Amino acid sequence: MGKLPFYSRSLSVAEEFISSQYCKVKLSSDSESSATSITCRRFPEIGVDSWKLGYNFEFDAVGMEELCLVSVDHGSLSVRRESGFETCRPGGVMLLNQPGRPFHGRGVECGQTVVLLEAAALLRAVGADEHGECPLDGFRPVSRAAESRLAAGFTYLAALADAEVLTGRLVGRRAADFLAALVLDCFPHKLGTELREAEGYRARVSTWKKATAFIEENARRDIGLPEIARAAHVSPRAVQYAFFKHSAITPVEYLRNVRLAGAHAELLLSDPHLVTVGEIARKWRFVNPGRFAGLYREAYGSPPSVTLRRI
Known part of the structure; x- marks a missing residue:
């Protein structure tokens, strides 16, 4: 890993180095x-040359296992496809191989900037x-704007590589x-399909995290599903779906469990001579003492009275 410069005026020496x-x-x-000048910059799973x-x-x-993408700076590069030669000119980006x-x-x-990437990284x-x-289904980007983004991204990675920012394994993986x-x-x-599922999963996790954080910070307030949904910036239906997929319970059940845990902690720490079970229950928004006692026992x-008297 790291930077490896190469220069030669011998075609056979260049061929040996490239191989x-x-x-x-x-x-x-x-x-x-x-005259051949190449600077190889190699890091975990990628190369930016x-x-x-x-x-x-x-x-x-013959036999290149990584994906090889090029961004042409000057001159031109052409690769033979089934329909003839496909040419990449300055500002263009092209995938050379499967x-x-x-390939010829x-x-x-x-x-040109030559970028190497393992196909496994795309799947991951x-x-x-x-x-x-x-999974790539073509040799050229989907649009000219996409081509420009790729070229800018390659330039950015090359600059990070030259600054030795990518030398750590964790940074290289990212x-x-x-x-x-x-x-x-x-x-x-x-x-x-996989991309939509991954995006949906990330969205659900983000919703779930926002909702649970709101619940845990505001469990003693008078909140319910509408307030939880507003805090997560989604509809009530969306927050219910996120909880169903991520924790297999409803947001209201999660709120109840947080309140029960808060009441339990307070019962353990309170003096039975100074506070009653009912007062603690009401503080955690349990207005029905019998209902609270049943949920607590379960x-x-x-x-709850036994827990309070443990002191």
Whole structure:
């Protein structure tokens, strides 16, 4: 991991270096000059490399397991597809390959940012099986705006790499997650259902966290489902669904459990000569003493009066 610079005017030396860092590659060129400058920046699960090839060339690549994406800065890069050559020009972004499949291309005095990403990172981003097939369903971004976002993201990651920000394993892993999300956001893919489910899950968790925090902070106030929903910025139905999916109880049941826990803690700490069970129950919004006693016994195995007299 880290930065590895390379420069050579020998085509065979460049071919050997590229083969050692990426996959088996055969380079050919009719140009008299063959100056190759490459800076490899490698981190957990991703690579963010800079290439400058000052000559026209063709290449054949075999067996590259990572996804290889390029953002062209100058010159051009073309890759053979089933329908012919697809060309990427300055400002453009293109996926070169599908993992493990050979690909052939050519370039014209090309300068480019080369980004490597494991397909597993894309699958992990939406909670899918990391051992599944690559989900990308095309070699170009879905729009020119998406292409611009990708190019900016690649530049940002290269700057972080040069500043040695990505050297830690945890930071490198988060960089891979960021890159995977960016690629999924900008390329066509086959993860529509998984992505919607992941987004729905995140939304439900966010709703549940907001609602539970509100309940725990305001359990002694006169609140109910409408107030909980407003605090979570969703409808009552949405907050009920979030609780059902995340904790298998209703928001009102969660509120009741928090109030019972608060009353239980206060009963344990109170002096029976100074306070009654009824006073504590009312403080925690239990207006029916008999109902409170029944719920308390069900939760803690004994009447609240026994807990209060333990001191």
